[in-house]
Amino acid sequence: DAKTTQPPSMDCAEGRAANLPCNHSTISGNEYVYWYRQIHSQGPQYIIHGLKNNETNEMASLIITEDRKSSTLILPHATLRDTAVYYCIVRVGTDYKLSFGAGTTVTVRA
Amino acid sequence: DSGVTQTPKHLITATGQRVTLRCSPRSGDLSVYWYQQSLDQGLQFLIQYYNGEERAKGNILERFSAQQFPDLHSELNLSSLELGDSALYFCASSGAGGAWNSPLHFGNGTRLTVT
Numbered sequence: 001d002a003k004t005t006q007p008p009s010m011d012c013a014e015g016r017a018a019n020l021p022c023n024h025s026t027i028s029g030n031e032y033v034y035w036y037r038q039i040h041s042q043g044p045q046y047i048i049h050g051l052k053n054n055e056t057n058e059m060a061s062l063i064i065t066e067d068r069k070s071s072t073l074i075l076p077h078a079t080l081r082d083t084a085v086y087y088c089i090v091r092v093g094t095d096y097k098l099s100f101g102a103g104t105t106v107t108v109r110a
Numbered sequence: 111d112s113g114v115t116q117t118p119k120h121l122i123t124a125t126g127q128r129v130t131l132r133c134s135p136r137s138g139d140l141s142v143y144w145y146q147q148s149l150d151q152g153l154q155f156l157i158q159y160y161n162g163e164e165r166a167k168g169n170i171l172e173r174f175s176a177q178q179f180p181d182l183h184s185e186l187n188l189s190s191l192e193l194g195d196s197a198l199y200f201c202a203s204s205g206a207g208g209a210w211n212s213p214l215h216f217g218n219g220t221r222l223t224v225t
Contacts, residue, residue, distance in 0.1 A: 038153075042218055043217050043218045043219055044214075045112070046215055049211070049213060091211060096141060096158055096160070096204070097158055100145075100152060101152070
């Protein structure tokens with residue numbers, strides 16, 4: 001099954017855009033990229049997902065490269081409340097479940 | 111608020127005991143998933159139900175069982191509890207339309223402490 005690679009941690013300045021990279025070089029054509037975050041032991045929170053087109057919602061933007069081997073989650077104006085572990089997940093085929101990796105710990109600093 | 115409700119929020123029990131965790135999915139969602147998160151293991155998928163039927167099984171121990179009722183709420187039963195079962199247990203739901211790529215929405219979990 002397709003797997004993702006994310007940096008273990010990154011810092012971001014409050015008010016600046018946070019760009020979170022994710023590699024998924026073995027992704028297949030019908031597999032979606034999902035992003036979730038988990039704030040300090042709360043339940044994982046859905047952020048956004050996409051197949052091949054860029055997507056935007058009220059929380060973030062998702063940029064997927066043309067070859068679909070990588071993606072970037074963009075938080076346009078990071079706040080202290082965006083400090084969390086961010087998970088990039090490729091949903092495999094018709095597998096309903098999501099498989100979480102280690103994610104990226106994002107710390108937003110004032 | 112994800113719309114997924116889990117009870118209780120906290121549970122403290124002794125080794126060897128049995129507990130039941132409850133989950134109410136978002137209105138209209140047919141799928142329920144259970145995940146376990148312990149300090150050293152990350153989020154591990156346990157089991158999924160869809161409209162009352164078991165659909166997928168992950169790393170769920172034989173001492174653990176789950177079911178989904180006709181009103182779509184789900185219960186996770188943990189028996190013969192061991193210290194290592196101490197963890198956060200999350201429920202998620204998805205798929206009011208049944209589409210396999212519907213996002214999962216998670217509750218805020220039950221923190222189980224086994225002493």
